[in-house]
Amino acid sequence: MNDCRVFMILKELALMGSMNRYTMIHTSELGKRVGMSQQSASRWISIMEKRGLIEKEKYGRNIRVKITSLGRVYLKKAHFDFTMIFGDSRRVELRGEVMKGLGEGRYYIMKEGYRKQIEEKLFFEPFPGTLNVRVYPNYRKRVKEIREGEFISLDGFEENGRKFGRVRAYFATLNSYPAALIVPEMSQYRDVVEIISDVKLRDKFDLKDGSEVLLVIYL
Amino acid sequence: MNDCRVFMILKELALMGSMNRYTMIHTSELGKRVGMSQQSASRWISIMEKRGLIEKEKYGRNIRVKITSLGRVYLKKAHFDFTMIFGDSRRVELRGEVMKGLGEGRYYIMKEGYRKQIEEKLFFEPFPGTLNVRVYPNYRKRVKEIREGEFISLDGFEENGRKFGRVRAYFATLNSYPAALIVPEMSQYRDVVEIISDVKLRDKFDLKDGSEVLLVIYL
DNA sequence: ATTACTAACGTTCGAGTAT
DNA sequence: TATACTCGAACGTTAGTAA
Incomplete structure (x- = not known):
C-alpha cells in the first residue's frame, strides 16, 4: 500500500x-x-x-x-x-522567565555527538544555542516530576579525551512552538531548564531576559 | 523517502x-x-x-x-x-450496562451504504451488530457533551425509496478495546448508546445483559 | 505450518523541461 | 519565479519456492 x-x-x-x-x-x-x-x-x-x-x-x-x-x-x-499506543500521556506545564545564558548551550549543541542525536531522535536541526528559562518557584516541583518521567536519551560520548555526559530530552512546546527540553543527567540545577528548537526562540518570540514563557512538556 | x-x-x-x-x-x-x-x-x-x-x-x-x-x-x-495538530483533545468517560438490542443495529450495520463508510472513515470491518449500552444516569449529561463534540459523519443514503439518515461516529474504546460510538442524528434516546467494533464485543468480554462496561470516547 | 530468498514485474522517483 | 508533464532509471512488490 x-x-x-x-x-x-x-x-x-x-x-x-x-x-x-x-x-x-x-x-x-x-x-x-x-x-x-x-x-x-x-x-x-x-x-x-x-x-x-x-x-x-x-x-x-x-x-x-x-x-x-x-x-x-x-x-x-x-x-x-x-x-x-501511548495511553493518555501526560502533559506538564511550566512557567518561568528567560534568563541570560552563559554561551555554554551553544558550545554543547554544536558538538557533533549531540547534534547528530538531536536530528536522529528529536527530528529537527537545532538552532545553535539554548534558551535558558528560570522556572517560577511554584512550578519547580514539576521539574522533578519531569525528570522522573519518560525521556529520550541522548547518549554521552568522548572527544579528545573530554567526556560529554548523557542528556535527557523531552518533546515540548515553548509558547506553543515545537521545541525540546534538555536536561544533562549530571546537572544540579532544578530551577533552570534549557530549551532547544529549530529556530532562534529569542527572535521568534522577541524574548528579552525576564520575559515570561509558557512551556508544555509531553512525557 | x-x-x-x-x-x-x-x-x-x-x-x-x-x-x-x-x-x-x-x-x-x-x-x-x-x-x-x-x-x-x-x-x-x-x-x-x-x-x-x-x-x-x-x-x-x-x-x-x-x-x-x-x-x-x-x-x-x-x-x-x-x-x-489536534491539540490536547478531549476524552470523555461513560459507564453503563449492556442492554438487550432489538436486532436493529445489525440491520443497519449490514447496509452497504453504512458499511462502506465505516471501513473508509473508521478503518475497520464492523462485526454485524451493535452493542447497546444504557448509560448510568450520572453520566448522561456527558452524552450531550459528546453529541456536541467533533464527530465523524457517516452520510445518509436512499435505498429502494427508503431513507437512511446521517449518523455521527466517534472513535472510542470499550473496556480499552478499540471501537466506535454511533449516534443517528435523528435519534431521540439520550441514555442508550450504540457501539460497534471489529469483533463481537459480547463474546470478547463475555458480556451479558446488565454487565457493566467502561466507554472512553475520544473527541 | 512458518520465514525469507530470487527473479520478474510494477510502481515511484526525479532530472529535464514545458508552461 | 512557480507547477507539473515526460520518460528512463531506481526501487519496492509479490509469486514461486527453498529451507
Whole structure:
C-alpha cells in the first residue's frame, strides 16, 4: 500500500496549517519537509486531491490547499492509534522567565555527538544555542516530576579525551512552538531548564531576559 | 523517502503489543494488517531490524519482535506531531450496562451504504451488530457533551425509496478495546448508546445483559 | 505450518523541461 | 519565479519456492 505516503504528506500539511483553512504551500518546500523532490510532492498533491483528502486551488503561480473532512478523518484515525499506543500521556506545564545564558548551550549543541542525536531522535536541526528559562518557584516541583518521567536519551560520548555526559530530552512546546527540553543527567540545577528548537526562540518570540514563557512538556 | 513504510509498520507493531515486550508475530498477519504481502512484511521486518528500530529473534519456526528505544522515539515523535495538530483533545468517560438490542443495529450495520463508510472513515470491518449500552444516569449529561463534540459523519443514503439518515461516529474504546460510538442524528434516546467494533464485543468480554462496561470516547 | 530468498514485474522517483 | 508533464532509471512488490 502506498497509503503511508499519503498519511505522511497529510500530516505534514496539517503541521503547516492546512487543517482548517486554505494555506499557500510550495511543492518544493513540502518536498523538502517530507524528504522527496518537488516533482514528487506535486504529483502526490494531485493524487491526494483526486482521492478527496485535500482541496487544491491555483493562486496565481502558486497553489493553496486545505485538508477536507475526509482527510481530517484519516489524521484522526492515526491520532487515535497513537492514543491507543501511548495511553493518555501526560502533559506538564511550566512557567518561568528567560534568563541570560552563559554561551555554554551553544558550545554543547554544536558538538557533533549531540547534534547528530538531536536530528536522529528529536527530528529537527537545532538552532545553535539554548534558551535558558528560570522556572517560577511554584512550578519547580514539576521539574522533578519531569525528570522522573519518560525521556529520550541522548547518549554521552568522548572527544579528545573530554567526556560529554548523557542528556535527557523531552518533546515540548515553548509558547506553543515545537521545541525540546534538555536536561544533562549530571546537572544540579532544578530551577533552570534549557530549551532547544529549530529556530532562534529569542527572535521568534522577541524574548528579552525576564520575559515570561509558557512551556508544555509531553512525557 | 520510504521512512513512511517504516513508520506505518512500527505503528502496527506497537498496536500489536510489541512496544514493551517481545511479541510473537506472523509476517502474513502483519502484511495483511498493513496491506502488503507476507514477503514484503518479512523484508521490512529485516530492514527495520538493521536500522535498529526493532529487535528480532527466531522462536521456533516463528519470530518474536520488540520495539527498541529508538523505535519508541520514532513513534513518540509522530505522537507529538499529532498532539501539535489536534491539540490536547478531549476524552470523555461513560459507564453503563449492556442492554438487550432489538436486532436493529445489525440491520443497519449490514447496509452497504453504512458499511462502506465505516471501513473508509473508521478503518475497520464492523462485526454485524451493535452493542447497546444504557448509560448510568450520572453520566448522561456527558452524552450531550459528546453529541456536541467533533464527530465523524457517516452520510445518509436512499435505498429502494427508503431513507437512511446521517449518523455521527466517534472513535472510542470499550473496556480499552478499540471501537466506535454511533449516534443517528435523528435519534431521540439520550441514555442508550450504540457501539460497534471489529469483533463481537459480547463474546470478547463475555458480556451479558446488565454487565457493566467502561466507554472512553475520544473527541 | 512458518520465514525469507530470487527473479520478474510494477510502481515511484526525479532530472529535464514545458508552461 | 512557480507547477507539473515526460520518460528512463531506481526501487519496492509479490509469486514461486527453498529451507
